[in-house]
Amino acid sequence: MQQNSIARLGNTGLSTVSDLGRMGLYLLQMIQGCFRFPFRFSEFMRQMHFIGAGSLVVIFFTAASTGMVLGLQGYYSLHKFGAEGMLGSAVSLTLIMELGPVLTALMVAGRAGSAMCAELGIMRISEQIDALDCMAVDPFRYLISPKLVAAIISVPLLTALFDVVGIAGGYVAGVQLMGVNPGSFIDGMQNSVTNHDIWLGTVKSFVFALIIVWICTGRGYFVHMIKGVGYGARSVSKVTTQAVVLSSISVLVLDYLITAILI
Amino acid sequence: MNTIGIEFKDVEKSFVKDDGSRQIILDKVNFTIPAGKTTVIAGGSGTGKSVTLKLILALLRADGGQIFVGGEDITMARGRKLKELRTRFGVLFQGAALFDSMSVFDNVALPLRERTKKTEADIKAQVLSSLEQLELLGHENKFPAQLSGGMKKRAGLARALQLKPEIMLFDEPTTGLDPVMTQEIYQLFARTQEQVGYTSIIVSHDIPKIFNLADQVIVLHKGVVDVFPSPEAIQWSQKPHIREFVKTTMGEIYQSHLVEQ
Numbered sequence: 001m002q003q004n005s006i007a008r009l010g011n012t013g014l015s016t017v018s019d020l021g022r023m024g025l026y027l028l029q030m031i032q033g034c035f036r037f038p039f040r041f042s043e044f045m046r047q048m049h050f051i052g053a054g055s056l057v058v059i060f061f062t063a064a065s066t067g068m069v070l071g072l073q074g075y076y077s078l079h080k081f082g083a084e085g086m087l088g089s090a091v092s093l094t095l096i097m098e099l100g101p102v103l104t105a106l107m108v109a110g111r112a113g114s115a116m117c118a119e120l121g122i123m124r125i126s127e128q129i130d131a132l133d134c135m136a137v138d139p140f141r142y143l144i145s146p147k148l149v150a151a152i153i154s155v156p157l158l159t160a161l162f163d164v165v166g167i168a169g170g171y172v173a174g175v176q177l178m179g180v181n182p183g184s185f186i187d188g189m190q191n192s193v194t195n196h197d198i199w200l201g202t203v204k205s206f207v208f209a210l211i212i213v214w215i216c217t218g219r220g221y222f223v224h225m226i227k228g229v230g231y232g233a234r235s236v237s238k239v240t241t242q243a244v245v246l247s248s249i250s251v252l253v254l255d256y257l258i259t260a261i262l263i
Numbered sequence: 264m265n266t267i268g269i270e271f272k273d274v275e276k277s278f279v280k281d282d283g284s285r286q287i288i289l290d291k292v293n294f295t296i297p298a299g300k301t302t303v304i305a306g307g308s309g310t311g312k313s314v315t316l317k318l319i320l321a322l323l324r325a326d327g328g329q330i331f332v333g334g335e336d337i338t339m340a341r342g343r344k345l346k347e348l349r350t351r352f353g354v355l356f357q358g359a360a361l362f363d364s365m366s367v368f369d370n371v372a373l374p375l376r377e378r379t380k381k382t383e384a385d386i387k388a389q390v391l392s393s394l395e396q397l398e399l400l401g402h403e404n405k406f407p408a409q410l411s412g413g414m415k416k417r418a419g420l421a422r423a424l425q426l427k428p429e430i431m432l433f434d435e436p437t438t439g440l441d442p443v444m445t446q447e448i449y450q451l452f453a454r455t456q457e458q459v460g461y462t463s464i465i466v467s468h469d470i471p472k473i474f475n476l477a478d479q480v481i482v483l484h485k486g487v488v489d490v491f492p493s494p495e496a497i498q499w500s501q502k503p504h505i506r507e508f509v510k511t512t513m514g515e516i517y518q519s520h521l522v523e524q
Contacts, residue, residue, distance in 0.1 A: 010277075041433070086458045098363040122363075122364075126358055126360060126363070127356045127358060127360040128354065128360050128361075128362055128363070130317075130320075130322055130354075131354065131356060131362075133322060133349070133375065134320055134322070134349055134352060134353075134354040135349070135350075135351045135373070135374045135378065136346040136347075136349040136372070136378060137374070137378070138272065138346075142377070145383070232273075
């Protein structure tokens with residue numbers, strides 16, 4: 001009994017280490033795949049449309065409501081100290097440095113990341129990826145690099161949109177609804193936001209895009225090798241859930257680490 | 264047309280089971296698959312037939328030993344070398360493995376678009392001619408989900424044949440097909456092999472019918488292989504597990520005959 005549990009622990013340890021190693025190599029191959037020719041431009045455009053244009057509505061509404069809540073909450077907190085004039089600064093800095101990149105990444109992970117994972121998982125269990133290998137077509141160049149490049153371009157753009165819409169939402173809630181002086185809102189924003197803050201938000205969105213594509217496509221690609229998820233359609237559904245949870249947690253943890261290192 | 268054979272030398276493969284124990288699939292096996300001939304790999308479920316195919320394609324790596332494809336050891340091949348070796352293969356997967364988001368035409372055209380520098384006009388001509396040969400003309404704009412089982416197999420075969428493979432591997436090619444369609448698929452294999460002249464390796468449960476195509480039969484059983492130069496030779500074997508295999512799959516007597524073209 002005791003021997004069995006030790007063996008199980010050992011097996012879990014071994015499979016975790018091999019899983020990590022596999023995912024590490026996968027990351028390298030995925031990045032290499034972006035530099036292999038011919039690049040699939042039409043697939044890249046399709047992914048840009050799916051990840052970027054397809055996420056516009058969800059990003060718009062998430063940003064607008066987040067910005068408005070920030071405006072409202074910020075107003076009540078600052079009002080206690082008579083510091084409503086700081087509202088523009090508080091809303092814009094929070095959105096540009098933290099909430100914009102993080103919430104955009106979480107939306108993209110939930111919407112596009114899950115789809116990428118399920119697509120690759122189904123391709124794996126139906127031997128379509130094996131078929132590509134057998135035709136000597138590199139699956140990284142063919143399937144994964146267009147997704148990575150599209151995400152790396154579209155996630156920062158979506159983040160920028162999130163920031164703009166969020167700040168507008170904060171303006172509507174703070175200035176139009178709660179009566180904060182518009183000049184102090186804009187002035188506070190202009191004075192407090194620096195290029196470094198915008199750079200920090202942009203770096204985060206690049207890293208998050210890479211993490212989402214890495215984890216989501218990687219889990220789908222290796223669905224047949226992941227222990228404990230079962231087989232067939234069930235394994236794809238379990239791995240898709242895993243991928244979204246794992247990439248969301250990674251985004252939140254990395255958000256803290258990047259802020260701590262770069263601020 | 265050059266044809267090449269395959270040689271297994273002391274090949275070992277095992278898997279770790281969920282309970283941590285090791286399951287031996289191939290235990291230092293040695294056999295040769297002759298060039299230009301048809302070899303059928305048979306055996307019960309879980310004896311490693313599909314694993315053997317995946318080892319030949321280097322989709323799985325052997326734990327030990329060597330596998331020579333046309334004299335080159337594929338177990339050591341990586342990167343460009345592996346790619347080069349794989350271009351010599353055509354594979355028809357169990358479920359045909361067609362790309363389900365692409366039309367039949369795009370599926371068949373994929374190897375030509377990715378692996379050759381042919382113009383789109385040349386590709387179109389070649390694909391349509393292949394589809395015509397495999398009686399799929401008129402279905403080129405359909406998606407795999409809109410095809411019957413037999414049509415999927417034929418589309419998969421058309422795709423596999425585009426780059427004129429020297430070795431064709433068929434993984435359970437008639438699973439899920441009715442007897443008439445099975446017979447049609449076998450006749451199609453015989454016809455295309457005669458035209459293209461490839462070395463053919465068929466993994467199948469469909470015994471004894473599949474023996475109509477076989478020049479050589481390999482039976483896998485508990486990690487060891489038995490090679491028979493003809494389907495009839497299996498019945499002469501005195502080994503108990505082979506006699507049991509013959510009894511359960513074919514009955515007592517079986518005579519092969521050529522498929523009528």
